[in-house]
Structures are given as C-alpha cells and as structure tokens.
Amino acid sequence: MVVSDSQSSDTGTILRVRGPLGLKCQLDSTDAPLMHKVISRTFGTLHSQVKSEACVLAVCDSPVIIWPNRGVHATPDEITPNTLCEDLQQWIQTDEQESTGKRSARKKNKKSSSVSIINLHLMMEATTTGPLPPPILTRAIQKSHFLSTTLPMDCVIRTACNDTIKDACERLVEALTHQLCEMEKVILQHMKGTMLLVPEPLHFLLPEPKGLVTVVYPAGVPDSQLETQRKELHQQFELQDDWPYFRKANAYHFPNEPYKDGYLRNPHLALTHPTLDNGKVYMVQGIYSYHHYMQDHMDDNGWGCAYRSLQTICSWFEQQGYTERPVPTHKEIQQALVDVGDKQKSFVGSRQWIGSIEVQAVLNQLLEVTSKIMFVSQGSELASKGRELANHFLTEGTPVMIGGGVLAHTILGVAWSETTGQIRYLILDPHYTGAEDLQIITDKGWCGWKGPDFWDQTAYYNLCLPQRPKTI
Template identity: 60%
Template sequence: MVHSEDCNIIFRVRGILEFACQLDDSNEAQSTISKTFQSLRSKVSSNKLVFSVTNSPVLIWPNKSFQSSVESLTETSACGDILKYIESDNSGSKKASKKKDKFTGPTVVNMKMLFEVTEPAGNEAPSLNRVIRQQHCVRMPLPMDCVLSITNNENLANACKGLVEALSNQVSDMEEVVLRYRKGSSLLVPQPFHFQLPEPAGLNTVIYPAGVPDSQLQAVREDLHRKFDLPGDRPCLRRANAFRFPDEAYKDGYLRNPHVHLNPPNIEDAKLYLVQGVYSYHHYMQDRVNDDGWGCAYRSLQTICSWFQQQGYVETAVPTHTQIQQALVDAGDKEPSFVGSRQWIGSIEVQVVLNQLLGVTSKIMFVSQGSELVTKGRELANHFQTEGTPIMIGGGVLAHTILGVAWSENSGQIRFLILDPHYTGGEELQTIIDKGWCGWKGPEFWDQNAYYNLCLPQRLKTI
C-alpha cells in the first residue's frame, strides 16, 4: 500500500464475475461453494484476463508476461505513461476545468475487467452427467471492484501484478462473506466498499453482504476498527463513509464542501480549525421551496443534518421544511398550526429538531452582543477539534453556518468561515466562492449590538 502523500494514481478495476454452482441440502454445500470460488480465483489468474483502460485504446493482458495492445507500453513502462492514452474530459468551460483540476486528488485510471473468449476444442466429445439427488442451481453476479494506489513512476507491470493479486484477494473475501451469511441454498451478494483510512492503512476495501443494514454489521465493524486501530466512538467503515473517487459526481445535485476551494486568511500565527468530514450546501430556493426571507435557519439545519448523514451517523434523509416543523410539534415546542407556516426558527429550535429526528444533543453558546464573538476563538477552536460538526448561529432575523475559525492564540485575531444559507442562485461553485456566499469573514461580519445563539451539535458515540 502506497501512502496517500506519495500517491499520484489510483488504478481501479471493475467487472462482473459470474458465480454459478449446484447446491443440495447435504453437508457438501460449503465445499461446493468454496470450489466455485477457487475456480474464480483461477480465472482471474489466467492468461485470459484482460484490462481495458476506459476512454483509451489500451488493452493489457496482465498475466501474459504483461502484453499490451499499445507497443510503447512495455513491462518497464512507468504507470504515468498510460495517462497520455486516456481521453481528457472536455466538458465545461476552460475556467471551470482549471478550477476543478486544482482541487482533485490523485488521477483515477478506470479499467474494465474482461476475459478472452475462445472456441471450444472441436475434438472434445460432449459429456453427460446424471444427477440422482435434488439440487438447487445458484447463480449470482459478483461485482468486482479493486483499487491500487501507486506513484506514477512505479513500474506498470508491477502495478498490474498488484491488481491481479487484489482481484484474487477480493474473491477470497467475497467467499468468506457468502459463507458467513449463507442460509441453506440462499446466498447474499457480496458488495465491495472502499475506505480512505488514516496512514499507514491508506485506501482499503471491505466486503459487506447486500441487504444487511449497517445496524446489523456492528460486530464486523468492531473487528475492523481493532484491525486498523480506528477510533472506537465514531463511524469510519459504514457504507456512508465509503471513499468517493475524484471522478465520481454526486447525483442529488447539492454541492459538497465548497470551503475546500478557499485560500486560508492571512493572519500571523493563526491556526485553522475546520469542520471535519463532508456536508452538503443547503440554501434558499432549493428543492422547489420558496423560503427566501424566512428559511435560513431551516437551511443551516439541513446542512448540519447532511453532515451527520454523510459521516454515517444516521441513515435518515435530510429533513424538509415540513418535516422540521412537524418535529417541533411532535417535541411539544410548537402548536400544530406551525406546520405549513413561514415562521422563523432559531438555534434553540435547531437543537430540539436535531435531538428529535437524529438523537443528537447540542450545546448552546449565548452571546449578548456580536462584538463578543471575537472572544470566542478558543471555544470555537475546541469545538472543531473535538466534534468537528457545522455550527448554526442565529441573531436577530439572520442565521448562518460556521464551518471553522482561523484563530491566533497569541494575538486573539480571528476569522470565521461562513456558509451563507441566504444564497438564492444555482449550484455554481465559482459564483458561490467569488461572491463570498462561502468565505472567510472578519468580526465586523456580525451585528456588533445584536445577541446571538450558537448551536454546537455533538457527535454521537457509535461506530
């Protein structure tokens, strides 16, 4: 495994292996399943295995002493040499592309797992087998998905060897999962998930059985947490924590983590204390809801809920305005007539909803006037270091989301990283950054004479 700081390329091989075998109710079923998986391991180690590099004319036979359809790619070629054969994505403006390139991580080389098809030998006579006992035919697709992190100057032949080994190991891991969750002749499809773990573990793959929820896999995760020396009080290996590759787009349309595209403020001796993990940006006018002028706290709450969802703490969807209002009614905080209204909510209501819908507790920080926020650097820094959750701040008729602070312990200077829910435009990252809808703000950003309440959500203690 190559450490992420040295990694320039992620090779990813995907494809389907067909699992098929005849099972009966005898004690030999487990042995039959294992023999079928052994044949699949032999298949990925055979000379018929072919890697087809996506968006390129390159075909590679990794088990044929490294043969390639491109003559210039030889056993001694570096991994980076393959990049010149991959077609670039020309969609979007040049300006957007430059912005995108600046923040993407390692280059992802996608490959398809294929197999040569040969005609059966003409001299071989067909054979017939008569089965006396009743058998059950089991067929299912095995969704292979292997990754290898590597430097671009590494030998390409060695990289392919590593991918073949990863494929073989993944077949073995799938066998273990299939056997563990087998009920007679009923088998669950094993599904691979990739996780970016702290060094030195790096990018690793875990196999989970399809159809079994995360709530029933805690014992498995506990073993993995011990294996990789992961924290015992926060989710790292739930499906929601799976690594998202730089070339994979989110399908729900929301922007993720726009703050990563900002440069840090220029404050001498200042340290950055930022939100940990992934959140989605919720703001006015999304979801076909016209909440311009009254929904800013609802949107900040949605951003916080998205954080808990995307860190794997909860599996519930981000609540709508109506669901937020109903939660306040159910908690006894509002009258039934509140549902469907356009009434504002504040930090206290955000605290109530988080507890009602997600079981999340929050601390409330009271500030009698905005000018006092400049003195809260240590408390805010401690929150982002220990909890790492977005903070909702409400004052007067406005609500915002605080994603971090830049704070100098020596001078006391501070800047606040603000995600503004009052934005009414489309999901245009460049506009959001350039116009300051997500940006660093000084103490003058706050109304110096208005009071503020801050809702600081606390992490749940779970894996």
C-alpha cells in the same frame, strides 16, 4: 469482511479495477457442508480465471487494453510493461477530446499533491486459441438448486510516481484474488439455506498513514448488524472507538464520480486559508452537502435560512454514518417541533422562521443528537469566542448553526491566533439562490472566510454546536 490493498501517500495514481464476475454453481444437496464445498470449488475456478491469460484489464475512456498474466502484454504497442502508470493518463480521453477526436493531452505534474484516478474494467476473453474439443451431449434427470449471482469486483491500489504497469498489474491481480477470498468468506458466513447475500466491496479513507483500504461487507445488511466487524477493524487499524470510520455511509467517494443527488459537497475545500500571525485553522471534519434557498423545488427565500443550515448539519451526520435518516424537509422539521411540543399544529406548512434553539430540538428529536448552545449578547463578542470554536471543531468537527436577528448562517471553521486573538470565520451562507456552481459560490463569498465585522456588532446571537455521538 476484510481489508485489502492499501498504501498511504498524498501523491501518485490510484488504479481502480471494477467488473462483474459470474458466480454460478449447481447444488445437488441442501446439506450446508456440501453446499459450502461446491461454492468454494466455484470460487477456486474464479481464482484461476483471474490468474489466467484470459484476464483482461481495459483502461476506461481509452484504447488501452492490458493482459496482466500474459507478460503484461498491452495495446497500443507503445505501451510496455515498463511504462509508468501515470503515463496511462495520456491515453484517456475527456468528453471534449472525444468530440474533436484528439488524444488526451493530460500532462503529468510531479509537483501536484492531488491524486489522479485511472479506472479499469475487468473482463475475460471469451475465445481461446487452438482447436476446440467436439461437443458432447448428455441428458440427466435430477433435482438440484442452481445458484447464480454477479460478484461486483472493485479493487484499488495506489501507485507511486515511479511504479510501472508491470508493478501495478502484479498488485492488481493479487488484490483481485484477495477480494475473491473475502467475498467467499462473506457469502459462506451469511448464507441462509440456498439464499446468497451478494458481497459488497467498499473503500474507506483512514487517517494517515493508513490511507485507503477496502472492506467487503454483505450487501443489504445495515450498519447496526455489523458492529462486531467494525470493532475488529478498529482494533486491526488501531483506531479510536469514537468515530464511525467503517460505516457504509462513510465509504470513500472518488473525486471523478458525481454525486447523484445534485448537492455540492464541501465547497470550502476550494478556498485558500487566511494567513494570521501565529494562527491555526480549525475546520469541520468529514463531509457535508451545501443546502441553501430555493433547492428541492422549495421557495423559502426570505424565511428558510435556518432550515437550510439545519439540513447541512443533518447531511453531515448522515454522510458520516451516524444516522441512516435522510436530510429532513421543511415540513419534517416543522412536524418534529410540533411533536416535541415546541410549536402548535398550525406551524406545519407555515413560512415561520426558526432559530438555534429549534435547531437543537430537531436534532435531538430526529437524530438523537445533543447540542450545546453558546449565547452571545452582542455580535462584537464573537471575536472573543475563538478558543471555544476552535475546540469545538477540534473535538466534535460538526458544522455550527448561528442565528441572530432574522439571519442564520453555518460556521464551518475558524482561523484563530491564540497569541494575537485575530480570528476569521469560515461561513457557509444558506441565503444563496443560484445554481450549484462551485466557482460562483466561492468567488462571490457564499462560502468564504469572513472577519469579525461580518456580524452585526450590536445584535445578539445563539450558536448551536452539535455534539457527535462517541460511537463506531
């Protein structure tokens, strides 16, 4: 478990190299020191391969192939060692362009603050030049163990606008060799007999200026057994011990990779912040998924809004690594309320509403998360809760469930002016019944900024403010 290349910048291009490297070695003894020596020697061979002229980096979805250790030779011939990294984007084809046979027309925009991702595939040439030596056949009978596994190499570097392919290749080869060192350490540290734990590289986005870093963990080992390593990482990067930066669930999700579960993440990021006189914006910290009516083949239209708001909150705790428990279903939520004595057994499977108090109870029962409850006797008072809500998002950063009458919503943030008292609420509406279409959801206001008149001015409201555990 160690960190590899990192650079902090809001602009530029991320180059990500992935590919399998086969680790195969024959162990003639089960003596630990001898096995470690053989494994280390095999890793030495892999180091040589990565640094050899046989190493090839192929830019995904393009005809571009680069030999980083052969003078940064590349094909097509238009690409030279001095070609800018960001210019590789011009060769990458989208699905639409593949169907028309046209080369990508992506243009570099130096004013853009977004970071583009270029994926590369790590390969090794199988053929060699020159005459091959004649084969030699030998026969030996001996008892031995043959270890074979695939190392999932996954390295990232962030380049600046003026970085060339030559610059990037030098850093990529360095990152690959560094990652092999860390994988060797993980394998030797966690090896039990002749059983190997496959090393797993994960990337984490730390607060600026630290940026994107890579950690190699043993695959299959839960976070609960990696606390010592996480503490070391927090010390190394001078991070406070109250946020799970290095839990596996908190691994960075690259923007060009879809989520497999189909839920939208953080739709509020597509919105423009409201402008208030001397106002500041305070928002949810981290990642959540948007849960709303009619998802999961569940017809809860008209009664399940608080359940969906609770699911959004639970997704936040799961995706920040505070819990490994999946987002609960409606029945699991109902069963939790029965288990704590809040409801009768007949409640399970019903279509009964729940409110903020029940949300608080379920979070405590299923996730061991405590919550504060804010009572508002009438909706008009919500306009004066800017300071409390701003403080919540500043210190806790969790989504807030608000229930009043027969409606429940999720508050993701507030824009608030301390001098004028003006306030806007960032609302995620669980009453949406359509497809996971980000444009519709934001254009139609299912996720959007609302004024104080959004609330029923005479109805009472309860707000559930989940408190995040102060842990790594």
